[in-house]
Amino acid sequence: MATDATARELRVRATEPRRASAGLWSDAVWRIRHDTTTMVALTILLLLVLLALGADALATGFFHRSFAQQDILSSYEKPSFDEPWRWLGTDELGRSQVVRLLYGGRVSLFIGAFGAFTAFVIGLAAGITAGYYRGPWDDLVVWVVTTLNSIPILYLLLIIGVLWRLEPLPFAILLGGLGWLGICNFARGQTIALREREYVLAARTVGCSAARLMARHIAPNILPLMIVLAMIEVGQLILLESAISFIGFGIQPPTPSWGNMLTNASQYLGKAPYLIYPPGIAVFITVLCLYLIGDGLRDALDPRLRGSIGVRR
């Protein structure tokens, strides 16, 4: 199957001089550094992260506006290049949209990253142990996964949103606590296949404990794919956060997130249509970069998957 990825790989091989043999991770780094799409996506994402991290410094030092600072006299101003804080215009309270976008990015990126990390930890732990021990524990894990998969996630978040008003950190943990299903399914499936392999049997015959078998012999073999899935999860959680905040049950104002900025924008569609573009484009670019990095990582990390594309869940 001559796909574009393998073709690309062959092209890279042909132009590069012979390399010394490399381990999995250094080989992956080498491959990513020679993959233009992934490098561009990585650069843009890094830039976005830096902007979000530096939101405080930029707001005080460059824009001279805080994200909550109101200025009723200059409400509904169209984007203009007069002063930096007017670059993306102002909303109904005269708050600077560019500053709010920076802070919103901080919230959205934090929720995506921390949520995906939570999902990664829960999914990996539950998936590997379920696949390794089988029996009642496996049944329990599978039951929880199918149950959570059978409730439309936005409905579930809506229920929780009615009952509790959540801050970004608990919200991220909640999203992670609902987002581990895909990672768990993959980890479990892979573990079931790997535990029958000879090398695992060999490790068992020399007296390895179950914990050691899982941590040292099974986990490293499924980790690459899990990292790719976690990367894609970050993107999906950012999308989910923006959706649930958009309908008003996620991050609550005045804390800006890209989702609740869009709620605001949708209420003033007629009066200030320019408000609708920046947060949406920000979500789109961030998630796009994350997916592209996920694709690139998959190509770089797993030689068996090279060439198969996409977010398959």
Place this chain on the structure above:
Amino acid sequence: MGRFVARRLVQAIPTFFGVLVLTFLLSRLSPSDPVQLMLAGNTEVTSEDREGLRRALGLDQPLPVQFFVWVWQLAHLDFGQSIYYHRPALQLILERIPNSLQISLAALVVTVAVGVPLGVVAALRRGRAEDHFIRVFSVAGHAIPQFWLGLIFVLTLAVQLRWFPIGSMNAVGVDCGLCWDRFVHLLGPVLVISIAGIANLPRILRTEVLEVISQDYVRTARSKGLGEPMVVAVHVLRNALIPVVTSFGTILLVFFSGSLIIERVFNWPGLGRLTFEAAVSKDYPVVQASVVISSVLLILSYLLRDIAYAWVDPRIKVR
């Protein structure tokens, strides 16, 4: 086949039980007391009245008892009364389901009608411009926030250009189910909601088509002189489509969750908007009922998907 269906039905029972337990626990874990919610703002209530109401609602019973009482009510299709509408929650939901199904089914048709050809083209023209274009479109379709796309649609095509209505199911004064007016109103939400499916389907189909096309029976079909369109349509596509059936589960999930947001963006009076409005007005019985009912619908559609899968690929039944 009968045994397979029966087994899958039995397997759905614990899942359904889990959904019930979770929905129930979430309502009981709530920091707000239901009695407080019902009596909100009423200052002339004595503590005896509170106790009386608590007993009348069965809230003084232990949790497991409350759970079984609730399940017993559900078994009699009693989902409680809406606090806001003062009508049975089930009735409210049943009125809205057809509206939501219109969007979902139309979106499914659009997804298949556009996604399948795109997937086949991507595989047959792999490595060329068409393939790259479809791939870029796929990734972008996954990354774009659906509701934002909906907002842009409303802003540009409806508010600014006035080509489409801004929302709802029919123009004011028009009341029809199957007519041009409804079609125009459906177009926006259906297009926006199918984007996710259209992004997903070609990726899966492309891999499958590439797999099937290198099989011996495809070579046999070609060597016996069959034209290429015939080979693709009959020998390749029929086999490549089998795994695509399973992807409908994901697509359905996306439709169900997506409808909640899209119905809000397009002001479509479906299940999603009802749930959203109930959530805003803290009409808890309606939210709870619509979560249970949409989960049941989802479990049923997973079941249908598995049956369809077993029907097109008899090897599945053995497992």
